[in-house]
Amino acid sequence: MLWLDTEASVTVQAPRMRHAVGASVVDRAKAGDTSAFRELYAAHHRQVARQLAFLVPRADLEDVLQDVFIEVFRSIRRFEGKSAFTTWLYRVTVHVAMKSRRKHTRARLDIVEDVPEQVDEKPRPDDVSLSSERQARVEALLQQLSEKKRTVLVMHDLQGIDAHVIAEVLDTNVLTVRTRLFYARRELEALAKGDPALAEYFEEKP
Amino acid sequence: MSAHLTDEQRDEVARGRSDATLDAHVAACAECRAGVADAKGRLKLLGGLTPYTLNDMAFRRVEARLMEQVEEGLPSPWPAWLKVVVPLVAAAAVLVVVAPWKQEAKVDLPASPVAVVRPAPKAFTPMVATFASADARRRGDDGAWSPVRAGTEVSGGIALSASRLILSGAQLTLSAEGDFATAGQAQVVLGAGVLAASGEAEVLAGTRRMTGVECVFRVERTAAEVVLEVASGDVLVFDESSAQRRSVKSPARLRWADGTALDQGVSETLVAFEGPKAPKAPVVTLDLSGLPDGTQVSIDGQGFGETPFTLAFEPGRHRVALTPRGQPTQERFIDLVGGAPFLLGLAPMESDRDVEAPEPDAAALARVLEDLRRQTPKLRACYEKWLKANPSASGQIDLVLVVTAKGSVKRAQVKGDPISPESAACLKTTAKSLVLSPLGSEQELEVPLVLTPGKR
Numbered sequence: 001m002l003w004l005d006t007e008a009s010v011t012v013q014a015p016r017m018r019h020a021v022g023a024s025v026v027d028r029a030k031a032g033d034t035s036a037f038r039e040l041y042a043a044h045h046r047q048v049a050r051q052l053a054f055l056v057p058r059a060d061l062e063d064v065l066q067d068v069f070i071e072v073f074r075s076i077r078r079f080e081g082k083s084a085f086t087t088w089l090y091r092v093t094v095h096v097a098m099k100s101r102r103k104h105t106r107a108r109l110d111i112v113e114d115v116p117e118q119v120d121e122k123p124r125p126d127d128v129s130l131s132s133e134r135q136a137r138v139e140a141l142l143q144q145l146s147e148k149k150r151t152v153l154v155m156h157d158l159q160g161i162d163a164h165v166i167a168e169v170l171d172t173n174v175l176t177v178r179t180r181l182f183y184a185r186r187e188l189e190a191l192a193k194g195d196p197a198l199a200e201y202f203e204e205k206p
Numbered sequence: 207m208s209a210h211l212t213d214e215q216r217d218e219v220a221r222g223r224s225d226a227t228l229d230a231h232v233a234a235c236a237e238c239r240a241g242v243a244d245a246k247g248r249l250k251l252l253g254g255l256t257p258y259t260l261n262d263m264a265f266r267r268v269e270a271r272l273m274e275q276v277e278e279g280l281p282s283p284w285p286a287w288l289k290v291v292v293p294l295v296a297a298a299a300v301l302v303v304v305a306p307w308k309q310e311a312k313v314d315l316p317a318s319p320v321a322v323v324r325p326a327p328k329a330f331t332p333m334v335a336t337f338a339s340a341d342a343r344r345r346g347d348d349g350a351w352s353p354v355r356a357g358t359e360v361s362g363g364i365a366l367s368a369s370r371l372i373l374s375g376a377q378l379t380l381s382a383e384g385d386f387a388t389a390g391q392a393q394v395v396l397g398a399g400v401l402a403a404s405g406e407a408e409v410l411a412g413t414r415r416m417t418g419v420e421c422v423f424r425v426e427r428t429a430a431e432v433v434l435e436v437a438s439g440d441v442l443v444f445d446e447s448s449a450q451r452r453s454v455k456s457p458a459r460l461r462w463a464d465g466t467a468l469d470q471g472v473s474e475t476l477v478a479f480e481g482p483k484a485p486k487a488p489v490v491t492l493d494l495s496g497l498p499d500g501t502q503v504s505i506d507g508q509g510f511g512e513t514p515f516t517l518a519f520e521p522g523r524h525r526v527a528l529t530p531r532g533q534p535t536q537e538r539f540i541d542l543v544g545g546a547p548f549l550l551g552l553a554p555m556e557s558d559r560d561v562e563a564p565e566p567d568a569a570a571l572a573r574v575l576e577d578l579r580r581q582t583p584k585l586r587a588c589y590e591k592w593l594k595a596n597p598s599a600s601g602q603i604d605l606v607l608v609v610t611a612k613g614s615v616k617r618a619q620v621k622g623d624p625i626s627p628e629s630a631a632c633l634k635t636t637a638k639s640l641v642l643s644p645l646g647s648e649q650e651l652e653v654p655l656v657l658t659p660g661k662r
Contacts, residue, residue, distance in 0.1 A: 008593055010586045012578045013654040015571055015607075035495065037276050038269070045265055047622055050601060053257040058453060062260055066268045073276060086621050130254035138251050157252050160596035161624050182213045189244040192251055202247035 026085050029076050037073050044086070045069070048093050054154045055097040057143055064100045068093050091169050094155070098147045137198060141191045149184035156181055211238045220245035221597075253598040263359070270358050277353070335359075340514045356516035357491035490542040492517045496551035502529040528552060571651075573643040574609075578653060581640055588632035589657050595626050598659060605637055605653040613642040625657075 025043075028036035049065050056064045071092050079088050130138065142150055151170070155161045156177075163181070167174045192198040211219065211231065218224050219232055219242045232238045260268075335342070335358045342354040494503070494513055501513045504527040510517060521542045529535040530552060542548050592599045601623030608617040618637035620630045 008586060008589055008660045009656075009658045010582050010589050011656040011658065012575065012582055012585070013656065014575050015578070015651040015653040034273070034276050035493065038273060038493075041269055041272060045268070046259070047602060049259045049265070050257060050623060053259060054255070058258050061258070062264050062268060065260065065265075066271055069268070069272050070275065073272075084621065090624060130251070130256070134251075135255060138255060157596070158255065158257075158598060159601075159624065160592060160599040160626055162627065165624065178213070185213065185245075185248060188251075189248050192247065193244070198247075198251065201250050202244055 026076070026079065026081075029073070030079065037069075040072065041069055044089060047086070048089065051090060051093050051159070052097055054139065054142055054158055055094070055151060056100055058139070060100060064097055067100055068096045071096050094151060094169055098151055134197060137195055138192070141188060141195065141198075144191060145184055145187055149180050149187065152177055152180040153184040153188065157185075210235065211241060216241050216245045217249070220249055249597070255598065257600065266357065267359060270355075273355075274352060335516075336518045337510060338516045340516075355491075356518035490519055490521055490548055492519060492542075493549045496549060497528065498530050498552075500531040501552075502535075503527075504529075526550065570643065570645050574645065574651070577613075577642045578640070584636045584639070585633065585655065588629050588636055591632055592626040592629035592657075593659055595628075599625070600657050600659055601625065602654060602656050603633075605633065605655055607637060607640075607651045607653060609642055609645055609649050609651055611644060613644045615640050615642070621652075622654075 025036050025039050029040055045065065048068050049061060052061055052064055052068070072089065075092070079085065142154070145153065152166060155166050155169075156163060161169075163174050163177045167177045170177070189202070193202045211228070215224075215228060216238075219228055224232070232242060335354055335356050338354050338356050338358070343351040344354045344358075494501075494515070494517060497503070497513045499513055503510045503513060503517070505517075505519065505524050507525070519542055523539055523541050525537065526540050527535050527537045528550075536552060540548065540550065589599075603620055603622035603625060606619040606621055607615050610616050615638050618634045620633050625633075
C-alpha cells in the first residue's frame with residue numbers, strides 16, 4: 001500500500017536529564033511558586049502551540065497560548081494527579097481553544113489583504129503538501145465550521161486522536177463525537193467543493 | 207450489502223483499504239462512489255496541511271506577559287463589570303470613612319523619563335533588555351509602571367526608567383545610568399522604526415502596534431488609507447482597540463480603509479551609547495534568584511555589579527565568575543541554550559555536596575544520543591503504526607527512559623503530543639529493548655522525538 005513507501009522520519013533530539021521538569025514542578029506550581037510556572041511554560045509551550053494549530057486561527061494562536069497558560073496557572077491547584085500532567089494540560093488546551101473561538105468571533109481585524117495575482121498550479125501527484133494559498137483557504141474553511149465540529153475534526157482527522165479519548169477530553173460520549181465528526185466532514189467537503197481553488201480535489205478521475 | 211457505506215467505510219475505501227465486499231458495493235452504487243470521491247478530496251486536503259506554530263520571539267513575548275501577570279496576580283475570572291463595580295463601591299466606602307482625615311498621598315514612582323526618540327527609517331528592530339537593575343520599570347498605556355526584567359522585549363514608544371538598563375537591538379546596544387527613556391510619549395502605542403547606528407528611530411502612534419524580528423517593513427499613510435508593506439520576515443500587527451493579533455508574512459501588502467487609526471507620533475532625539483556587541487536573538491534569560499543578594503556577577507570578563515538584577519545573554523558557552531559577600535570567587539563555564547531560562551546558582555560547598563551518584567557528563571549524553579540515532583528505525587516502525595491510522599500524523603513526544611548504570615532501559619514512558627495507543631505501546635516496548643552506552647549510574651532521561659510524515 002502507498003503509505004508503506006513513505007519516508008516517515010523520527011528525529012531523535014539530545015536527551016536531557018529528567019529531574020529538571022517533573023512532578024515536583026507541578027507540586028511547586030500548585031503551591032504558588034512563580035519559578036515553577038516559568039518552568040512549566042518552558043517545558044510545554046511548544047507542545048501546546050502545536051496542539052492549538054487549526055483549532056484556532058493563526059492570528060489568535062499567540063493570544064490563545066497565553067490564555068491556556070493563564071488557565072493552567074489559575075486552575076493547577078485543582079489538578080489532582082489522577083492523570084498525567086500532559087493529559088490534563090491537553091484537556092485545558094482544547095477547552096480554552098473552544099472558549100477563545102467564541103470570544104474572538106465577536107471582533108475581527110478589519111484588514112483588506114492584497115493577495116498577489118498568481119497562476120494556480122495543479123498539485124503534483126508526488127507532492128501532498130498544499131500551496132500556501134490553498135493551505136490558507138483550507139484553514140479558512142476549517143474556521144467556518146462550528147467550534148464543536150471543528151474541534152472534533154481537528155482532533156480526530158489531523159491529530160489522530162481516538163474517538164474515545166476525544167469524548168473523554170470533551171466530557172461527552174463517543175456517539176456524540178462520531179456524529180459531530182460525520183457532520184464536520186460533510187460540511188468541510190461541501191465548503192471545499194464550493195471553493196474554485198479546491199474543487200479540483202473532488203473531481204472523480206476516470 | 208444493501209445500505210450505503212458508513213462514514214468509516216467511506217474513509218476506508220478512500221484510503222484504499224477496502225475489501226472485496228466494499229469494492230463490489232461501491233462499483234454498483236453511484237451515490238457511494240460520489241461519497242468516496244468526496245472523502246478522497248477531503249483526505250488529500252487535510253493530509254496536505256502544514257501545521258503552524260509561533261516563532262521564538264512570539265513564544266518569548268507570551269512568556270514575558272505571562273510572568274508579568276503571574277507576578278502581578280492573575281486576572282480574575284470574574285466578569286469585567288464586576289471588576290469595575292466592586293472597586294468603585296469599595297473606594298466610595300473608603301472615601302466616606304477616610305475623607306475627613308485625608309493626608310497628602312505619597313506616590314513612589316520613578317522620576318519622569320526624558321523623551322529620546324526621533325523619527326527616521328523604514329524598518330523595525332525590537333530591543334531586548336539584556337540587563338535590568340531591580341528598579342527597572344516601564345510605563346504602560348494606562349500610565350502604570352511595571353517591572354522590566356532581562357529578556358523583556360521593549361518597543362520604541364514605551365517610557366522606561368531604571369538606574370541601569372541595557373537594551374540590545376540587532377544593530378545597536380543602548381546603555382544608560384540614571385533616568386533613561388526610549389520615548390516620552392506614554393500614549394504612544396505603536397513602535398515602528400529602526401534603531402540605526404546613528405541612534406535614530408521612527409515612532410508612529412495609533413491603535414495598531416506592529417512588531418517584528420529581523421524583518422523589514424514600511425508603514426505609509428495616504429489621505430484615505432494606511433498601508434503596511436512587509437518586504438522580508440514577518441510582522442505582528444496588534445490592534446489595541448479590539449485586542450486582535452495578526453501575523454503578516456512577507457511579501458505582503460496590507461491596507462486599512464480607516465486611515466484614521468494611525469497617527470504620526472511625536473519624536474525627539476535619541477541618545478545612543480556604543481555598547482558591547484548586541485546579542486543575536488533569541489537571548490537566554492539568566493535566573494539569578496538563587497544567588498544571595500550582594501553577589502558580584504561577572505560574565506566573560508564583564509562585571510555586572512551586585513545582585514539583585516536580571517540578565518540575559520546570547521546562547522553559547524560563557525565564563526561566569528560569582529563572588530558572594532565574604533566568600534571566595536567561584537568560576538566556571540556555562541552553556542546557554544535558547545528557550546528555557548538558565549538557573550545560575552552557587553556551587554554547593556564540599557560538605558553540602560550530594561553524595562548520590564554523579565550526573566553523566568555531556569560526552570556520556572552525546573554517546574547516548576548516537577546510540578539512539580542508530581536505533582531510530584525501530585522507533586520509526588512504531589510511528590508508522592500511527593501513520594497507518596492517520597497519514598498526516600505528526601508531532602513531538604518525549605520518551606522518558608529510566609536507564610540502568612549498564613545502559614539497559616528499565617522503564618519507558620511516552621509523554622507529549624497525544625499519539626495513537628498502538629503506537630505509544632509499541633514505542634514503550636521498543637524503548638525497553640534499546641541498548642545504550644553506560645551512564646555510570648541509574649538515570650532518568652527525557653528524549654524528545656520529532657515525528658514527521660514523509661512524502662508519498
